[in-house]
Structure formats: structure tokens, C-alpha cells
Amino acid sequence: MNNRLSLSQAFVFLLRRDLLVALRNRAEYAMPILFFVLVITLFPLAIGPVPELLSRIAPGIVWVAALLAAMLSLDSIFRSDFDDGSLEQILLSPHPVAVLVLAKVCAHWLVTGLPLLIAAPLLGQMLGMPQQALPTLLLTILIATPVLSLIGAIGVALTVGLRKGGIILSLLVLPLYVPVLIFAASAVDNAAAGFDVSAQLTMLLAFLFLSLSLSPWATAAALRMSAS
Amino acid sequence: MIEFFNMGGYAMFVWPSYAISALVLWLNWYLPRNQHRKLLRQLQSRHGSQQQ
């Protein structure tokens, strides 16, 4: 290429490309959200349709399901690029790999994390979550699902070269998700009880910035390792 | 002596925890050692057969 892309152009280019790919494979990318809805549906079936109980544990259920759905969709961040070799192109590009990784993670979040924002309040309603908890639920999803994508990206980058990466990926990633789960679920829980949630939200924001600044580097290092 | 083994009524909890600790620590010592020996033996036999 003669006309070299600037860094921001490359970022936008990669983001656009990934979103376009996602648009073409709509069915595949709808799976995680479907999974999310299904898992939540299972809980009333298992526990029984007791409204008080369901509304009490709704925040926990929604967040565990969100965690699992995020994990299920992780593999798609780098899988197709790894298979068709475009990952090596990315690694060879003159731009810092961490920034390009960030573009891919952003695209992944827009495709898989953002739809949760629409589905979650709906399911919250079905579980009988109190009305005043819904804004907090949306806020936590908005803040915390990017963290899930960012941390998950490290795990995927480590396992993308493996044939049986799926199980190992969950073993690697789920323990690292624990802090997000704790604070996000407790924020919604507190909101449902009518308490202040600013402490939890601040913590989640701190996680977001921390993972935003550290995770791309680790992911880039892991990708170099996997591609070698 | 019996008093010592009785552990003030907590024998059921004290001794198993020591036993399992001993077992796990011993395994961590024994397994690599065993493996090491096996490897050495393997290498030796390979080396010997090469020389013949």
C-alpha cells in the first residue's frame, strides 16, 4: 500500500470491517443474546414461579446469564481472523497492535454487549424486578459488559490457536470475571432495595478504565504468542 | 497418650487435616521424583542401544 493509513483511520477501518462482517452473519451473532434469554427462562422453570423469590434473585440471575452469554460470544473476536490469516496481517501492520485490538474488541462489544441493553430490562420485567432497579441495571450493563469483552479478549487471544479452546477459555476467564459480577449484581440488588449505588458504579467505572488501559497490551502479547 | 490422640474431642478434624496435608505434600515430592527416575532409565536404555 502506498497511501498508508493513519492510526485513527486504521482503527475506524478495522471497526467498520468487523461490524460489516457481523452484519453479514447476523444469525451467528444473534446466538449469544438468544442464549441469554434462554438461560434466564430456565430459572423460573427450575425454581418455580414464585414472584417474591424471583424478584429477589433477579439481579443475580440476569448478571450470571450476561456473564455466560458474554463468554460464549468471546471466541468470535479473533476466531475467523485467525482462521483466514488476517490476524497475521494485523500483527504485521505498522500500527501498534494494542490499538487495533481495541478496535476489534469495540466492534465485538457493539455486536454482543449492546443488545443485552435491550434484552435485559425486558427480562428484568419478566422476573418481576422492581421498577426502580431498571435504570441501574442498564447502567451496569453499559459500564460492565465492555469490561467483560476486554478481559475476555485476553483469554481468547491465549486460546485461539487451540483446537479445544472452549472449555479452557471458560476456566481462564470466569475467575477473572468475579469482581465485575460482584459489583454489578450488588448494584442492581441495592437499587432494587432502594439504596444508593454510586459506590458500586464507581468501582465498575474503575474496572472499565483499568481494563481499557491494560487489557489491549496483554491481548496483543497473547496474539503474538498464538500466531507464532 | 490417649488424651493426645483424642485432641480434646477434635480428633475427627485435627488428624484428617494433618493426614491429608502429609499425603498431598508427599505426592508432590514423590511423583516428580518417580518421573525423573523413569526418564533417566529411559534415556539410559536409549543411549545404551545406540552404542551397540
Add this chain to the structure above:
Amino acid sequence: MFLWFHKFGSPPHFYRIAGKWIPWLSGLFLVLVTAGLFGGLIAAPPDYQQGDSYRIMFVHVPSAWMSMLVYVAMAVCGIIIMVWRMKLAEIVLISSAPIGASFTFLALVTGSLWGKPMWGTYWVWDARLTSELILLFLYLGIIGLHNAIEDKRVAARAVAILAIVGAVNVPIIHFSVEWWNTLHQGPTVTKFDKPSIYWSMLLPLLLMALSFQVYYVLALFQQCRAELLRRERNSKWVEEL
């Protein structure tokens, strides 16, 4: 100093040195552990609140300390691997993982054995127990990842990255779990309130902790030697053995 570092880092040299140290370390470990056990099981008086059950502490607390120490050691190895690509660090890192996992496992099992008479149940979602459990998962993840990657040099780098990421996360996890616990804690858990610990109990505890540290080095050397031999079976220095 740097030369020594270099020499110590070369596999054949390390293999020989470790071989020489193992008998000494074993002896030291046996002396320390005997003294610690004597002090802990026989010399120390029963606790005025917990009776004799507190004696589990002499294996539980050192295991818990070691489970964290080993993880820190692994993370340090991870950094060395990423920066200098040192072969020995790779081997130390992966050899530490099963030992660390064992310590974590022991801390959990002895902790719940202590919890049964004290708290009335084997398992409480106590902050320390919970973060210890998550630590165990982290260890298992590292072992699993290493097993899954066939090329062991690549595996070492993967594990190094994971160990570093985990080390950044461990304090966060611990803090969150602690916070979560104070929020949810039911009245059933009676905290192990600390009267100032007696010298006769502290001394055996420290002896046991020291002996566990020696044991770690001992088991690590043992494991490293096996791993070294397995990896370098075709190299010249192995043939000369």
C-alpha cells in the same frame, strides 16, 4: 553477579546444582517440620476458646500463605519470561503451578475441617475461603492452558501472560470478595477473634511456615529436574549424564 545469574540460568548447571541441594533441603525440611509439629501438637497449650481444634492452624495458615507466595513467584517468573525469554524461568513457572495448586487445595480442605467444629459447617462463603477457591481456579487454569498447548516454549509464554494478568487481578478479586462478604454476611459466622497470640503458638506456626517454604523449594527442584530432563532429552548435556 550477572555472570552468576547467567550460569545459574543455564539448564545443565541448574540441573546439577538442584541435584546437589535436594538432600540438604530434605534434611532441613525434616528438621524444621519435626520441630514445628512438636511445638504445635505437643508443646503448645490448647486454646482457651477453641480447645485443640486450633491445632489445624499449624498446617492451614502456612498452606494459605504459601498458596499466595507461590503465585507471586509465578508472576515474577512470568515477567522474566516476557522480558528475557529465560528458559529456566519457564520451567520454574510451570513446575510451581501444581505445587501452588496443592497448597491452595490444602488450605481449603484444612480450612473447612477447622470450620466444621468452629462454625458448624464445612463450608461458609467466608471472604478468605472464597478468594482461596478462586485462586485455586486460577491455578487450574494455568495448568490447563499449559497442557493444552503442544509446543512447550509457546505454552510457557501463554502461561506467563496469564500469570501476570492473574497477578494483577488477584488483589482486585480479593478486595471484591471481601467487600461482597461484609455486605452479605449472615450472623452465623463468628469471626475468629484474635486474642494476642501466645509465643508458644506463634513459634511453631513460624517454624511450620518456614518448613513449608523449604518444602516448596525442594518440591520445585524435584519437579524442575524432571521437567528439564523431559524437555532437553535430545541435548548433549543430557547424553553425558
